[in-house]
Amino acid sequence: MTSHIPIPATSSSGRAPSTSRSPFSSRSTFSSRSTLSSRSPLGFRSSVALENAISLTLPFPPHRSSSADHRSFEPRVIRAASDSSHSPCQPLNSRSSSILRPAASQSIPSVQHSTSLSFLRPSYLENSAFRQLLLLEQPLYTIPSRKLDSMHTHPSALPASSDSDDDSTATPPRDTVLPPKEYSFKLPTCWSDQDRHNLLNVSMSGRELSYQGTSCGDKDAAAARTIHPIPPACGIYYYEVEILGKEHKSHISIGFAGHGVKFSRLPGWEPNSWGYHGDDGCSFAAEKNGTSYGPTYGAGDIIGCGIDFTSHRAFFTKNGSFIGPVFENIGKDIDLYPSVGLQHAGEIIRVNFGHESFKFDIDSHVQQQRNAVWNKILTRPIDSSVLEGRSMSTTGKTTLSDEQSKGVLNKLVLTYLVHHGYAKTVRAFQKQQPDVLAAQDTDIVMDDTIPETGGMDKDIERRTRIVNSVISGDIDSAIAETKKHHPVVLQSEDHLMLFKLRCRKFVELILETTEMKKRIKTLKESRAEKRRYDEIGNGDGEFWMGEEMGMDVDDDAVGLMSTSPTTIPYNAPPLRNGREKAVSPDGKGKDLSSVDAAVQYEMALNTAIAYGQELSNDYKSDTRPEVRQLFKQTFGIVAWEDPLEAGGSVASVVSYEARVNLANELNQAILKSQGRPARPALEMLYRQTAACLLQLGTMGVGEAAFADISREILES
Amino acid sequence: MPPKPSIRAEEWDRRLQEVQITKNDLNRLIMDYLVIEGYKSAAEEFSQEANLAPPVDFESIESRMDIREALQRGDVEDAIIRVNDLNPEILDTNPALYFRLQQQKLIELIRLGRISEALEFAQEELAPRGEESPEFLSELERTMSLLAFEASAAAPAGISELLSPAQRMKTAGEVNAAILESLSQGNEVKLVGLLKLLCWGEMLLEERAEFRKLNVVEGSLVDSVLV
Numbered sequence: 001m002t003s004h005i006p007i008p009a010t011s012s013s014g015r016a017p018s019t020s021r022s023p024f025s026s027r028s029t030f031s032s033r034s035t036l037s038s039r040s041p042l043g044f045r046s047s048v049a050l051e052n053a054i055s056l057t058l059p060f061p062p063h064r065s066s067s068a069d070h071r072s073f074e075p076r077v078i079r080a081a082s083d084s085s086h087s088p089c090q091p092l093n094s095r096s097s098s099i100l101r102p103a104a105s106q107s108i109p110s111v112q113h114s115t116s117l118s119f120l121r122p123s124y125l126e127n128s129a130f131r132q133l134l135l136l137e138q139p140l141y142t143i144p145s146r147k148l149d150s151m152h153t154h155p156s157a158l159p160a161s162s163d164s165d166d167d168s169t170a171t172p173p174r175d176t177v178l179p180p181k182e183y184s185f186k187l188p189t190c191w192s193d194q195d196r197h198n199l200l201n202v203s204m205s206g207r208e209l210s211y212q213g214t215s216c217g218d219k220d221a222a223a224a225r226t227i228h229p230i231p232p233a234c235g236i237y238y239y240e241v242e243i244l245g246k247e248h249k250s251h252i253s254i255g256f257a258g259h260g261v262k263f264s265r266l267p268g269w270e271p272n273s274w275g276y277h278g279d280d281g282c283s284f285a286a287e288k289n290g291t292s293y294g295p296t297y298g299a300g301d302i303i304g305c306g307i308d309f310t311s312h313r314a315f316f317t318k319n320g321s322f323i324g325p326v327f328e329n330i331g332k333d334i335d336l337y338p339s340v341g342l343q344h345a346g347e348i349i350r351v352n353f354g355h356e357s358f359k360f361d362i363d364s365h366v367q368q369q370r371n372a373v374w375n376k377i378l379t380r381p382i383d384s385s386v387l388e389g390r391s392m393s394t395t396g397k398t399t400l401s402d403e404q405s406k407g408v409l410n411k412l413v414l415t416y417l418v419h420h421g422y423a424k425t426v427r428a429f430q431k432q433q434p435d436v437l438a439a440q441d442t443d444i445v446m447d448d449t450i451p452e453t454g455g456m457d458k459d460i461e462r463r464t465r466i467v468n469s470v471i472s473g474d475i476d477s478a479i480a481e482t483k484k485h486h487p488v489v490l491q492s493e494d495h496l497m498l499f500k501l502r503c504r505k506f507v508e509l510i511l512e513t514t515e516m517k518k519r520i521k522t523l524k525e526s527r528a529e530k531r532r533y534d535e536i537g538n539g540d541g542e543f544w545m546g547e548e549m550g551m552d553v554d555d556d557a558v559g560l561m562s563t564s565p566t567t568i569p570y571n572a573p574p575l576r577n578g579r580e581k582a583v584s585p586d587g588k589g590k591d592l593s594s595v596d597a598a599v600q601y602e603m604a605l606n607t608a609i610a611y612g613q614e615l616s617n618d619y620k621s622d623t624r625p626e627v628r629q630l631f632k633q634t635f636g637i638v639a640w641e642d643p644l645e646a647g648g649s650v651a652s653v654v655s656y657e658a659r660v661n662l663a664n665e666l667n668q669a670i671l672k673s674q675g676r677p678a679r680p681a682l683e684m685l686y687r688q689t690a691a692c693l694l695q696l697g698t699m700g701v702g703e704a705a706f707a708d709i710s711r712e713i714l715e716s
Numbered sequence: 717m718p719p720k721p722s723i724r725a726e727e728w729d730r731r732l733q734e735v736q737i738t739k740n741d742l743n744r745l746i747m748d749y750l751v752i753e754g755y756k757s758a759a760e761e762f763s764q765e766a767n768l769a770p771p772v773d774f775e776s777i778e779s780r781m782d783i784r785e786a787l788q789r790g791d792v793e794d795a796i797i798r799v800n801d802l803n804p805e806i807l808d809t810n811p812a813l814y815f816r817l818q819q820q821k822l823i824e825l826i827r828l829g830r831i832s833e834a835l836e837f838a839q840e841e842l843a844p845r846g847e848e849s850p851e852f853l854s855e856l857e858r859t860m861s862l863l864a865f866e867a868s869a870a871a872p873a874g875i876s877e878l879l880s881p882a883q884r885m886k887t888a889g890e891v892n893a894a895i896l897e898s899l900s901q902g903n904e905v906k907l908v909g910l911l912k913l914l915c916w917g918e919m920l921l922e923e924r925a926e927f928r929k930l931n932v933v934e935g936s937l938v939d940s941v942l943v
Contacts, residue, residue, distance in 0.1 A: 684732075693913070
């Protein structure tokens, strides 16, 4: 069914062979990335609305450090759909059984084996790009959905940089998400108490199998398998079996079996089953007479059994030593389960699905395979028809030359810089284009690519200015400049953008009043404090001196000025009256300033309300749901004494992040009005690649597990 | 064989939307490109504008670029001196790279028509190395055959390409990569890896499903005709 086309291993890129460098070799990264202590494998985000979500804390395994990878995993907060019927779209999957299939065997919860679930995902699986989709079991507990409110944006989180606008408006921080439920895979954790021969007994732990029969012939073979099949998204899957019986050459077969293979036969005898036998050391792939493969095994031995979904071969280990690859085309079209068969009385085995550390160094083995797959990808030429979005099957392969690749890269970089308004970088970048390149033929990729510099500079600067105005809260300037240079942006969609900006303006006005009120309160408190202090410290000469010299006014001023920076979470426009008070020479200034502040507050509040009423009036006939909704949310903030502290949906309107998001939206709208894409090509490239790889992973293409986009491209 | 499943355009768009990628991530990809490809002043500006800590000191970018420029204008001698100034071990420990530079020098001599000089250089410097490895020898022979053609245009493509700017770029690229490696810096541009990953991923997925392709050059999704 699934055909494989060979991947050329030769490089025509003309670069020096890169075999000497592993892609994981240490290299200094740009900066320490504290925010990335945990990251979802392909960058998933649950599509389900947050309101529908529940929050869970899953016991993800602490990352056992491997030699090439020192990042640590931390328990994370995740979100998953509370409504299991809510799956807007099933992933396309030719092997649906590997994805949460409600099979009969699964409908009976494995409660009796609950002790076997107390282990962590084995560390070798951290090599898979889909590691976070590989679950040992479904979480058995849930938390009511109202908990989620506290997980909304925290307004106090302040980016220090001025370049903090971020395109990921719809993307929550990485460490708060779980892949959508429809993508997760369950790992084998124990023997199934259902899917076994009745001569086999499964221990309480679910790890041991013992043969209960009396006879000793082929007819009395008895096999068992696990509850869940092996997800190919593992890339490589591995388990170990310890032989606890007494025979030196055990009549045991260790291997894999598909769904529906007879339990009265040893793995390897039947179609869709594969096994390594202890009595003769032969490998069996649906055959009665095996092929000579490895040593015999028996009592006390630990046999490891692995399947490599990148090569579709299996391998075995004995007491920690690698025996070698075996079997061809295994696990290509059907789901496979770890399976063991016994046929002599007294035989007992105990399995290790990651319950304890493995005898064989599976971590390095998997790492090697991962590097091999990644290096294979890196030696591939870049295909021009892919870059232009054409199907390779119709156009054939056309390899890009070095210069052409360079042209594509330069364009990706340039359009990205222009998109985000990095004007100085753009100028420097263009100036540094070597003449060789400029003189290159420009047919395939460079045609109309580089916009002329002069006009572009101004354009970028203007756009950056507008965006920064929004980020700093100066909505009026943003509106004015946009109106002047990009009137279409404000008008489009029936003035929707203008509406959004005006709503933000209202928010800024309200926040201003909140700050004023806070200051008045602080002022009153400090005065009350002082009054108390005055009364207590009546005899204190020094204090009298101070009072005589009118120091209190300064004190007030200091109080006013010093409280503000700590309580204002971001640069709200400074209040004019603050300074007037500070310079007031009058000894009774404190009373005046207090009154003054109250009057100012009153005025600001009136201004805000008037603005709101005008806004309300202008849009009263607009019945679009998103307009109504934003309107409601915007006016709702008035109900809070301090909207910035309110959290939840209020924060989503007033927070600094909300400003940044709005700024970004405006940037995209301006770009769109100029006929440019809303997202830069570079970002699209990343998104497309990640989506392809995820799709491959859910379709059971094992190699995709070792093409880890976020690890290879973003982290190393 | 059953027909390939199709992923509807809206569904695909949703998947793209769900991918997690931040501007900071992308900024670092850009910085990686600017540094490795040697856009020193652009890297400096970007470090400022994007508020991104530079991964290397900018001076090292400059010296790498001086070497590259020397090779691109054909001054191999200058390039070798500069590489050795930077770190003599680079050429000492990398005979293939040293041979590549010597070969380039020979090419430049031939290009300039300094035939006797070229012959002398080949005999004294390159021939002994050719004896060391069959690979070197075959490259040497290829280079020498340039002399057989009076006008380079008459030479077969496999030989005349030695005189192309691409050959200079190739040599410059190899030297650049070796220097980066000596600085324990990545020498593969991440963006190139990303493009290759896309090619690989789309190729595999194309065999299994219909989905919306991306025109990377335009940065837009192609409206494929779904059957």
